[in-house]
Amino acid sequence: MNKLLKSxxxxxxxxxxxxxxxxxxxxxxxxxxxxxxxxxxxxxxxISPSDGIWSKAKTTTIILYPQQTIKLNDAKANKLNAANLAxxxxxxxxxxxNAVAFKLVWSDPTQDKLSGIKSDMYGDGFAMQVPxxxxxxxxxxxxxxxxDGRPVVVSLTKAVTTHYEPNGNGNVENxxxxxxxxxxxxxxxxxxxxIASLGNSQYVKSFVSEGFRSMTEIKDGSAKVGMKMxxxxxxxxxTGVVAKSLNDGTLHLGGHGALPxxxxxxDGGKMNRGGIKNISSWVAVKLQGxxxxxxxxxxxxxxxxxNAIAGKAxxxxxxxxxxxxxxxxxxxxxxxxxxxxxIGGYSTNAYLAESIKDPNAVVxxxxxxxxxxxxxWYNADPKTGKRTTTMPPMMxxxxxxxxxxxxxKTLKAGVEK
Amino acid sequence: xxxRQLAMVMDLNxxxxxxxxxxxxxxxxxxRNGREYMYWNNVETYPGDGYPKKWMELGxxxxxxxxxKEGVIPNIxxxxxxxxxxxxxxxxxxxxxxxxxxxxLHANETPSWGPNWDEDVGAGNFPSDNYFFYLPRICNHxxxxxxxxxxxxxxxxxxxxxxxxxxxxxxxQGYRFCIAGCPYKKIYFNPKLSKSEKCILCFPRIEEGLPPxxxxxxxxxxxxxxxxxxxxxxxxxxxxKYKVALPLRSDYGTGPNIYYIPPTDAPAKFDSEGKIxxxxxxxxxxxxxxxxxxxxxDAIKTLRAxxxxxxxxxxxxxxxxxxxxxxxxxxxxxxxxYQEIAKTKNKNPLAxxxxxxxxxxxxxxxxxxxxxxxxxxx
Numbered sequence: 001m002n003k004l005l006k007s008x009x010x011x012x013x014x015x016x017x018x019x020x021x022x023x024x025x026x027x028x029x030x031x032x033x034x035x036x037x038x039x040x041x042x043x044x045x046x047i048s049p050s051d052g053i054w055s056k057a058k059t060t061t062i063i064l065y066p067q068q069t070i071k072l073n074d075a076k077a078n079k080l081n082a083a084n085l086a087x088x089x090x091x092x093x094x095x096x097x098n099a100v101a102f103k104l105v106w107s108d109p110t111q112d113k114l115s116g117i118k119s120d121m122y123g124d125g126f127a128m129q130v131p132x133x134x135x136x137x138x139x140x141x142x143x144x145x146x147x148d149g150r151p152v153v154v155s156l157t158k159a160v161t162t163h164y165e166p167n168g169n170g171n172v173e174n175x176x177x178x179x180x181x182x183x184x185x186x187x188x189x190x191x192x193x194x195i196a197s198l199g200n201s202q203y204v205k206s207f208v209s210e211g212f213r214s215m216t217e218i219k220d221g222s223a224k225v226g227m228k229m230x231x232x233x234x235x236x237x238x239t240g241v242v243a244k245s246l247n248d249g250t251l252h253l254g255g256h257g258a259l260p261x262x263x264x265x266x267d268g269g270k271m272n273r274g275g276i277k278n279i280s281s282w283v284a285v286k287l288q289g290x291x292x293x294x295x296x297x298x299x300x301x302x303x304x305x306x307n308a309i310a311g312k313a314x315x316x317x318x319x320x321x322x323x324x325x326x327x328x329x330x331x332x333x334x335x336x337x338x339x340x341x342x343i344g345g346y347s348t349n350a351y352l353a354e355s356i357k358d359p360n361a362v363v364x365x366x367x368x369x370x371x372x373x374x375x376x377w378y379n380a381d382p383k384t385g386k387r388t389t390t391m392p393p394m395m396x397x398x399x400x401x402x403x404x405x406x407x408x409k410t411l412k413a414g415v416e417k
Numbered sequence: 418x419x420x421r422q423l424a425m426v427m428d429l430n431x432x433x434x435x436x437x438x439x440x441x442x443x444x445x446x447x448x449r450n451g452r453e454y455m456y457w458n459n460v461e462t463y464p465g466d467g468y469p470k471k472w473m474e475l476g477x478x479x480x481x482x483x484x485x486k487e488g489v490i491p492n493i494x495x496x497x498x499x500x501x502x503x504x505x506x507x508x509x510x511x512x513x514x515x516x517x518x519x520x521x522l523h524a525n526e527t528p529s530w531g532p533n534w535d536e537d538v539g540a541g542n543f544p545s546d547n548y549f550f551y552l553p554r555i556c557n558h559x560x561x562x563x564x565x566x567x568x569x570x571x572x573x574x575x576x577x578x579x580x581x582x583x584x585x586x587x588x589x590q591g592y593r594f595c596i597a598g599c600p601y602k603k604i605y606f607n608p609k610l611s612k613s614e615k616c617i618l619c620f621p622r623i624e625e626g627l628p629p630x631x632x633x634x635x636x637x638x639x640x641x642x643x644x645x646x647x648x649x650x651x652x653x654x655x656x657x658k659y660k661v662a663l664p665l666r667s668d669y670g671t672g673p674n675i676y677y678i679p680p681t682d683a684p685a686k687f688d689s690e691g692k693i694x695x696x697x698x699x700x701x702x703x704x705x706x707x708x709x710x711x712x713x714x715d716a717i718k719t720l721r722a723x724x725x726x727x728x729x730x731x732x733x734x735x736x737x738x739x740x741x742x743x744x745x746x747x748x749x750x751x752x753x754x755y756q757e758i759a760k761t762k763n764k765n766p767l768a769x770x771x772x773x774x775x776x777x778x779x780x781x782x783x784x785x786x787x788x789x790x791x792x793x794x795x
Contacts, residue, residue, distance in 0.1 A: 073567050074597045075476055075487035117454065119493045119593070119606040163609065180449055185510055213571045216588070274569050274592040335484060371485040371566035371598075 033301050034060045034102075034261070034285040036093035042101050042243050044226040049239040054103050057092035064089055064106075064265055064278035065345025065412055069144055069338045070367060076120075077271035084270075086345055086415045087278045089263060095287050098254070101243035102128065104263060107416075108238050111231040112268030114203070115161035122268035123203070125158035126229065126240045129262040130251060131282075132208075137296040138350040139361075140260055140282050144275075145209040147362040148386065153250045154207040154215065155242055157227035159268070162201040208250060212275065213365040222249020238265075257292030259285045260300060262346075281346045304349045304406040306399070311407030318394050319404075325411060335372040337391065338364050345412035352405045356395050363387040422560065422580035423618060425632060426641040426655045426662040427553055428678040428739055434460050434536070434551035438631035438640075442555075445619070445630045451609025453500050454493055456532045457616035458631045460553040464540045464704065467552075468532040469496040469602050477563045478600030478669030485566050488597030493608070498531030541699075545687045548699045550680040552708075553639075555631060556603040556616035557665070558582045560672030564615070567598025572613075578758055578770060579644070580674060581618045589613055600669035621769060626752035628744075638741035643749035645674070650749040651738050652676075659723075659735050661716045663709040678739070679705050679713050681720050 035058045042053070066084040090105040104126060114123035131141045132151045141150035183191050206223030209215035224245035231238050246253045253259060260282040266272035284300040315325065322337035343352070354361045365387070366377040378387040395401050442458035461467040469475070469491040476488030493499055501524040511520055539549025558575075562582050565573040572588035573595060575581070584595075584604070591611035595604045604615040619629035627633065632640035643650030645657070655662040655678065662676035686697040705713045719735070727733035741747055759766040 070569075072569065073477075073485055073487050073594055075489050078487060114611065117451075117493055117499060117608050119497070119596070119608065120490045163611075177449060177453055184506075188506070212569060215570060274590070274594065367485075368566045368568065368571070370561055373483040375484075 032060070032062065032283055033297065034062070034091055034093050034283055036095040036100060036285050036287050038287070038289050039094045039096050042094065042096045042099040044099055044101075044224055044243045044245060047101055047226050047241050047243040048228055049103060049230050049241050051241075053094060054092055057094050057103065059090050059092045062089050062091050062263065062280050062283055063087070063345065063415055064263060064280045065342045067144070067264075067275050067277050067279050067346070068340075068342045069364060070275060071334045071339065072275055073371075074271065074276075077276055080270040081272070081276055084278070084413065086342075086413045087265060088415060089265065089280075091263070091283075093285055095246075098247060099243050099245050100253075100259065100285070100287070101241060102261070102263075104238075104240045104242075104265075106238055106265055107236055108231075108267055108269070109236055110267075110269040111159070111233065111238075113159045113161050114268070115163075120271070122266070122271050122273045123158040123160055124229075124231075124238060124268045124272075125156065125203075125266045126238070126242075127154055127156040127264045128242045128244065129154050129264070130244065130253070131260055132251065134260050134296060137260070137293075137299040138354070140348060140351065142211065142351070142362045142364065143262060143279065143281060143346050143348075144364060145207075145212040145215055147211050147364075149210065150362070151208055151210045153218075153223065154209060155223070155225040155227060155244055156205045156207065157229055157240065157242070158203045158266070159229060159231070160201065160203040162199040164195050164199045206250065211363075211365040213368075218250060220249070224248040255292070257287055257290040257294070258297045259287070259293075260296060261285050279346050282348050299350060300348060302349070304402065304409050306402030306404070306406035308403070308406040308410055311403035311405065314395070314400060315404050315407050322391070333375065335367065335375040337375075337377065338366070340408065340411055342412050344409040347408075349405050349409065352408050353401050356401050356404055357393060359389045359391040359393060363389045419560075419575050419577045419580035421578060422645045422674055423558065423623065424643065424645045424652050424656065424674045424676060425555070425618075425629070426652050426676045426678065428637075428639040428641075428741075429550055429552065429680040430678060430682050430739075431637040431639040431741075432460065432551040432553055433637055434462070435636055436460055436533070437634050437636050438553055439532075441630040441634035442616075446617070451607040452605070452614060454497050455605040455607075455614065457603070457605075458553065458555045459532045460551050461533070462536050462539060462549050463552040463708070464549065465535040465538060468498075468554075470530050470534075471496075472602040473600075473666070475602055476600070477567075477598045477602070478666075478671055479561070479563065479566075480670070483670070485563060485598055486600075488563075488567075488600070490593050490596045490606075491602060493606075494526075495530060497605075498528055498534065499526055501526035501528060544691070545689070546699060548683060548701075550683070550700060552665075552677075553631075554601065554603065554665070555629075555675060556582065556618070557601055557671065557673030557675045558616075558618055559674060561670065563598040563600055563669070563671050564595035564604045564613075567594040568592075569594060576620075576770075578755070579620075579623070581620050581623070582615070583617055583620070584613050584615060586610075586612050586614075600666065600671060601673070623750060624752070624755040624770060625767075626750045628748040628750065632748065633744075638744075638747065641738075641741075641747045644751065647749060647751075651747055652749070654734070654738060659719055660712065661719050661735065663712055663716055665708055667710055677709060678720070679709055679716055681717050 037056050039053055063086045065086045092103040094101050112124045129152050134140055141147050141152045146152035204227045206218040206225055207215045208218055226243045229238055229240035262280050262282050264277045264279040266277045282300055284297045322332050324332045324339045324341055326341055363378045376390055378389045380387050438458050447455045459468045476486055478486055480486055504523050507520050541547035558581055570588050572585045589612040593606050595613050604613050607614045628642045632642050641651045643652035647653055656676050662678050664673040664676055680700055683699040686694045686699050688694050723733045723735040727736040755770055756766045758770045
């Protein structure tokens, strides 16, 4: 009884403080910060883009930049995506005691679904990435799906038509072509109806990852997430929602006052999949009414303090031999080192500074070692798999690093209207 | 490189294009669950566009510097060809008692390409200098696979024990960069599973000492199977001793492990009067050089010399091998080898030695000298 009473009182206190802090006057209005409004309950399994609950949420525009770190080997896709611009995504956010949910709206001229017997079609989709831990806001996981010792949990959905395999039940014996079945007439019709009833029109997956090569699907049901997306053919916009439990088998984020989140979107019409996508940097999500994690919010919303002009000269002198800074001038060998032409769009100041000072802190998994043998990005310990970069520490002076970071943050594509 | 490497040799002089290998593979592996359009084993006519259409022009493989080249992913309808169904159901269930027009038999697709679309077309003018030969193709289980190198998920691995290249279906997310990376286009996208699938060299059979289904069923007995480091195997002798078996398009830089004995025994050309032109080559050696590289000249020389030798003296180990007297000699596999591996790993000897294929454990960088150790630690 006492316990219950206590929880009611706490709930009341939370509601009271919620009411106080949601007045517009106290709203933090920092650029690129997502404000998540407290709501009573988020039902992860039923959340939908048209839910009335979204009327409570505030909207922030987040910019998603084309991923350029590695160049993939699909000739057609590379051509289609060569001149990609950054995309604007309108993000609204809400949270409850056990979950956080986002609504994303972005424009896409075509609705592309993974469907039918096709080998060269791809579905539109979006994903949300959350670090498993972010106690030190200067050491967030690498934006490309985490890094060694800094895991992330990725929730992904893709636009698909109803598919009958895999349906998650593992009953492949029902999925044979009908010409392989000894069935005719009514029996065949019944079988077809049975298979149709097993169909699945959802494609929602969760992954844990310490760098993009290591991404592994979570199949034990421990990741609690709900995702949906719907296309409006009039406005040519996708609306996607994602609701993720703050405390499940993968994440324990209940006590935080703010979260770092990153989003990615794929345009199937441009053969986007895997690394061919647009991705945001880590964005701070302030859980309105909850305290804590001010350092995280500050870290992710403060512009770089250095002198970008001085930094430009330094970076061009010290980095451009290996790293591509721009396609038009001074493009380095595409396989030599991570391409930095959009790095300012999808990395944090702290990540850039850390990587200049200590290139081994985060080693980008890069290409398969057999793909570009003469361009070794890193050496891996054969026993532990731990990667050691081939990049030497370039700068030690903090002023120099700050200036370089300021310049690197300017390296990014223009934004689509 | 894997510790050991399985290889197959195919004698193109003896391939009659009967497609028994194709059917053996299809019924064993690819007649179901989204694999219907795939032919892990196909026999195409050369010269021809092949399967998938114009595969040699679709990129992938490595350039001279060792960099993976860009490639194109073929379209199922246009480049592979889809199997179609006829409307038998409609005709069988039609109510003929009513006075309707009887339904006609029709296909549910309008095919424009297929795995054998240009069969026997070949090149040249009949009868003076036309030519073609059959080119059976399976996955080359390359030493340096383009598909493996292209995968950003490390979902493709090469078994250290025998060099078989497999897709870890648990890690595969259906991105299809592997298809662009494979210059032979011998890895396929399964649209039902949304994952890539390929020839597995019948590893469950291999581990039990049986050759792959395509080799076992070959009526012309053109296929030899064995370990490349086994000096007793005919594969070793054909590839390394006599050097008459050559890899296909080794210029792609992937180190293919399926070898071909070039076709040397085509009839001579005819002149305008229909008379034999003595000493003429109906199959242009230049074409063979494109497929098998410069070594083809030596291979042809050896083959002809040994043939001559056999007809004179009745003795030639090479010719005896190519006659393919019995399967036992042609297929030199090693069940014990696999059972020993199973024993050291404390596994049921009947279970596949490497369960990453089915279980999807984290795939280590392939060919590390300690891969064995790393696995046993798990």
